[in-house]
Amino acid sequence: MAGTVAGALIQTGTLTGGVHVHPPSDSPLVPRQLPAPPRMFTGRANELTALTAELDANNEPGATVVISAIGGTGGIGKTWLALHWAHQHLDRFPDGQLYIDLRGFAPGGVPVSSAAALRCFLDALGVGPAAIPVQLDAQMGLYRSLVAGRHMLILIDNAPDTEHIVPLLPGSPTCAVLVTSRRSLTGLITTHGAQSLNLDVLTGGEARELLARHLGEDRLAAEPVAVADLVDCCAGLPLALKLVAVRAARHGDFPLRVLAEELHDHAARLDGLNSEDTNSGIRAVFSWSYDALPAPAAALYGLLGLAPASDISLPAVTSLAAMPAADVAGLLRELEDSHLVTQRAPGRYQMHDLIRLHAAERCPAAARAPALRRLVDYYLHGAYAGDRMLYPHRQPINLAPPSSGVCLTSLRDEASALRWFDAERPCMPAIQRLAADQGWHDVVWQLAWALHTYYLRRGHLHEQVSAWRLGLRAAAEIDDTAVLALAHRRLGQAKARIGEHDEALRHLRDSLRLAEEAGDVPGQAHTHLALMRSWEQMHDDCQALAHASQALRLYERDGTPVWQAEALNAVAWFEARLGNHSEAGAHCREAMRVFDEHHYLEGTANSSDTLGYIAYQAGRYAEALHSYEHAIALYREIGHIYFEADTLAHLGQAMLAAGRRADAERTWRRCLELYQTQHRVSAADLMRERLTAAFTGSSNGAQPAARCGAVSRPDGVS
Known part of the structure; x- marks a missing residue:
C-alpha cells in the first residue's frame, strides 16, 4: 500500500513540482504512536482545560493549525501532561496520532534531526523507504499532503528549538500539534501562532495527592509530619515526588520519617532523589539542561546556585557574577529560555529549590567565597544606603569598602529606599545567616543595624528581633x-x-x-x-x-539638636500622661520647631501626635483631630505604617469623643488591619475590645486611650 500511495503522489507531481495533491483513494493508515498514558497522573486541571479550550476554538471559520507549546524545567511533567491530555481526547483524532521524541536534552547532546523525524512520520503514514524523497522540502510536501484534511494529533516531545519543529508542522487546520520543550520556543509562538503553556510546580495539595495515589491514604495519614516534610523537600516537582514515592513503596514497612530525615540534608538531597535508571534521577535530568548551555550561561548557572534566598534581583546577580549588567541580563534570558530560572516579577529571578542545589554543585570551589562576599556586600551596602535615606539624622557607622565588582544601589529618596527594602526584604534573613555561617561578624551586626529602621517602619518586629539576635552573637565575637x-x-x-x-x-x-x-x-x-x-x-x-x-x-x-528634640518630645509625652499639660505642650512645640528646622518628618509627626493627645485630654477635640490627622499624613508620606497604626488608634478615640461614630469605627478597623498585618497580637486584641465596647456594647468608648507607642520614638537614634 505504501508504494501505491507514494507512486500515485509521484505521478501527480507532488514530490517534484509541488502541484496540489488530492488525498489518495486508498484507505490511509491510521497511526497510533502515542506512548502509554502516565499512571496516577495528578493535578494540572487548569492546564488540561486550557489545552482543550484551545482545540475547541479551532472550530471557528478561518482557523489554522492548533499548536500548543508546553514549556517548563526538567522533571516538571511536560510529557506527562501532554500524554494524559492526548489520551483523554483520542476521540477528537480518529485519523491517528503521530509521536516523536526529538531528544533535545538527552545525554549525548545530539537531537533527532528534522529529516529523521519526518522519515519516521512518513513511515508511520505508510510510505515505503524507496518512495521517500531525498530533498527535505519534498519530504515536507509529501507529509503535509498525507495528513491534509485528516483529524490527527502530532505530539513532538523534547524539542530542542523551533528549527527542529517547523518541518514537522502540518498545514491542515484539522490537525493539532502538541510540543514539549525545556526552551521557550519564542519563534514557534511569534511566527507560527503557537500558544505557550508554561508549567509550574504542583501545589501542596496536588503533591500530597500524588504521594497518596502511590502509597495509599492510610500510610500518609499515619505520618502527617513526615509527609509534609517530603512534600517540602520535593518543592512541588513531579519527578521528585514520583522518585520519593517509588523509594517509599519499595520499603513499605519503613517509616516515612526516615526518608524525610534523609532528604532534609541539603547536601545529600539530590543523592536521595536518584534512580536505579541513571538517566531518570533528578541530577541526571537537570544535567541534560545544563549540558546544553553555552559556557557563560553555564558559569552563571553555577553562581546562582550559591544564592541562599528564594529569589534574586538583577543587580544582585550582577554583583554575584561581577559582570556588566547588560551581559548578565542576556545570560539570564538564556537560562530563562531553558526554564532553569523564572522571572516572577520584572528584574527578579527564581530557581526551583532542587535546581539551585544542582547549580551549586556545578560552581567551582575557587569561585564560591569571592562570589558570596560580593553578594553579601551588595545587600549590606544597599541596606545601609537605604537606611541613610530613611533616617539621615541617625549616627552613622563605618563600613568596609564593597568588594570589586559589586553593583552599588542608587537610591534617590525615602520612597525609593522603601521600595528597595520591600523588594529585598525576603532575602535579608538568608543573607545575614550566610554572613554568619562565613564568619563575617562585622557584616552580620552591620546588616542588623542597616535593617533596623526599615523593620520598625513596616512593623516587622519579629524579623527585627531575629536580626539583632544574630547581630549580638556577632558583636560578642568582636573586640x-x-x-x-x-x-x-x-x-x-x-x-x-x-x-x-x-x-x-x-x-x-x-x-x-x-x-x-x-x-x-x-x-x-x-x-x-x-x-x-x-x-x-x-x-x-x-x-x-x-x-x-x-x-x-x-x-x-x-x-545633636535632633537627638535633644527626640528626648524633649519624650519628656513632653510623659508629662502629658502624668497630667502636666502646660509644660508638656511647651516642650512638645519646642521639639517640633527643631524637627521642622531639620526637615525631620518623622519627628514632626511624633510631636504632632503628642500635641493631639494633649488637646484630647483637655477636651479640645477639633484641635486633637487636626493634630492626629497631620501626624498620620506625615507617617504615610514616609511609609511608617507602624506608627501610623498607633496614631489611628488615637484618632479614632478623638473621633468617638467628638461624636463622629461612623468615622471612628472606620478608623479603628483600619488600625486593626495594620496591627494584624504587623502581627502585633496584644495591640490587635485591645483594639477588638474597644470596637466591641464602643459599637456593640454599652460603653461609649470615649475613655482616654492607653498609649500604643508612637510619639516618643525612643529607639530612633543610633
Missing part, C-alpha cells in the same frame, strides 16, 4: 565594646516591642553598663530612651519620665 553595647541596646528595644519585657530590661541594662564603662555619653542617652520605652510598655510612666529626663540631660551635654 569592640561600643558595638556590643549597641547590639544589646537594639536587641533590648526589639524585645520590648514584642512584649518580652524581662529580656528587654536585661539587654538594656547590659548596654547601659557597657556604655558607662566606656564613657560613651551618646550611647548612655540612647539606652535611657530605650529603657524609657520599656517602662512605658510596663505602664510605669514615672519610671519612663525619669529615663527620658536623664536622656535629655545627657544629650544636652553631648548630642
Whole structure:
C-alpha cells in the first residue's frame, strides 16, 4: 500500500513540482504512536482545560493549525501532561496520532534531526523507504499532503528549538500539534501562532495527592509530619515526588520519617532523589539542561546556585557574577529560555529549590567565597544606603569598602529606599545567616543595624528581633565594646516591642553598663530612651519620665539638636500622661520647631501626635483631630505604617469623643488591619475590645486611650 500511495503522489507531481495533491483513494493508515498514558497522573486541571479550550476554538471559520507549546524545567511533567491530555481526547483524532521524541536534552547532546523525524512520520503514514524523497522540502510536501484534511494529533516531545519543529508542522487546520520543550520556543509562538503553556510546580495539595495515589491514604495519614516534610523537600516537582514515592513503596514497612530525615540534608538531597535508571534521577535530568548551555550561561548557572534566598534581583546577580549588567541580563534570558530560572516579577529571578542545589554543585570551589562576599556586600551596602535615606539624622557607622565588582544601589529618596527594602526584604534573613555561617561578624551586626529602621517602619518586629539576635552573637565575637553595647541596646528595644519585657530590661541594662564603662555619653542617652520605652510598655510612666529626663540631660551635654528634640518630645509625652499639660505642650512645640528646622518628618509627626493627645485630654477635640490627622499624613508620606497604626488608634478615640461614630469605627478597623498585618497580637486584641465596647456594647468608648507607642520614638537614634 505504501508504494501505491507514494507512486500515485509521484505521478501527480507532488514530490517534484509541488502541484496540489488530492488525498489518495486508498484507505490511509491510521497511526497510533502515542506512548502509554502516565499512571496516577495528578493535578494540572487548569492546564488540561486550557489545552482543550484551545482545540475547541479551532472550530471557528478561518482557523489554522492548533499548536500548543508546553514549556517548563526538567522533571516538571511536560510529557506527562501532554500524554494524559492526548489520551483523554483520542476521540477528537480518529485519523491517528503521530509521536516523536526529538531528544533535545538527552545525554549525548545530539537531537533527532528534522529529516529523521519526518522519515519516521512518513513511515508511520505508510510510505515505503524507496518512495521517500531525498530533498527535505519534498519530504515536507509529501507529509503535509498525507495528513491534509485528516483529524490527527502530532505530539513532538523534547524539542530542542523551533528549527527542529517547523518541518514537522502540518498545514491542515484539522490537525493539532502538541510540543514539549525545556526552551521557550519564542519563534514557534511569534511566527507560527503557537500558544505557550508554561508549567509550574504542583501545589501542596496536588503533591500530597500524588504521594497518596502511590502509597495509599492510610500510610500518609499515619505520618502527617513526615509527609509534609517530603512534600517540602520535593518543592512541588513531579519527578521528585514520583522518585520519593517509588523509594517509599519499595520499603513499605519503613517509616516515612526516615526518608524525610534523609532528604532534609541539603547536601545529600539530590543523592536521595536518584534512580536505579541513571538517566531518570533528578541530577541526571537537570544535567541534560545544563549540558546544553553555552559556557557563560553555564558559569552563571553555577553562581546562582550559591544564592541562599528564594529569589534574586538583577543587580544582585550582577554583583554575584561581577559582570556588566547588560551581559548578565542576556545570560539570564538564556537560562530563562531553558526554564532553569523564572522571572516572577520584572528584574527578579527564581530557581526551583532542587535546581539551585544542582547549580551549586556545578560552581567551582575557587569561585564560591569571592562570589558570596560580593553578594553579601551588595545587600549590606544597599541596606545601609537605604537606611541613610530613611533616617539621615541617625549616627552613622563605618563600613568596609564593597568588594570589586559589586553593583552599588542608587537610591534617590525615602520612597525609593522603601521600595528597595520591600523588594529585598525576603532575602535579608538568608543573607545575614550566610554572613554568619562565613564568619563575617562585622557584616552580620552591620546588616542588623542597616535593617533596623526599615523593620520598625513596616512593623516587622519579629524579623527585627531575629536580626539583632544574630547581630549580638556577632558583636560578642568582636573586640569592640561600643558595638556590643549597641547590639544589646537594639536587641533590648526589639524585645520590648514584642512584649518580652524581662529580656528587654536585661539587654538594656547590659548596654547601659557597657556604655558607662566606656564613657560613651551618646550611647548612655540612647539606652535611657530605650529603657524609657520599656517602662512605658510596663505602664510605669514615672519610671519612663525619669529615663527620658536623664536622656535629655545627657544629650544636652553631648548630642545633636535632633537627638535633644527626640528626648524633649519624650519628656513632653510623659508629662502629658502624668497630667502636666502646660509644660508638656511647651516642650512638645519646642521639639517640633527643631524637627521642622531639620526637615525631620518623622519627628514632626511624633510631636504632632503628642500635641493631639494633649488637646484630647483637655477636651479640645477639633484641635486633637487636626493634630492626629497631620501626624498620620506625615507617617504615610514616609511609609511608617507602624506608627501610623498607633496614631489611628488615637484618632479614632478623638473621633468617638467628638461624636463622629461612623468615622471612628472606620478608623479603628483600619488600625486593626495594620496591627494584624504587623502581627502585633496584644495591640490587635485591645483594639477588638474597644470596637466591641464602643459599637456593640454599652460603653461609649470615649475613655482616654492607653498609649500604643508612637510619639516618643525612643529607639530612633543610633
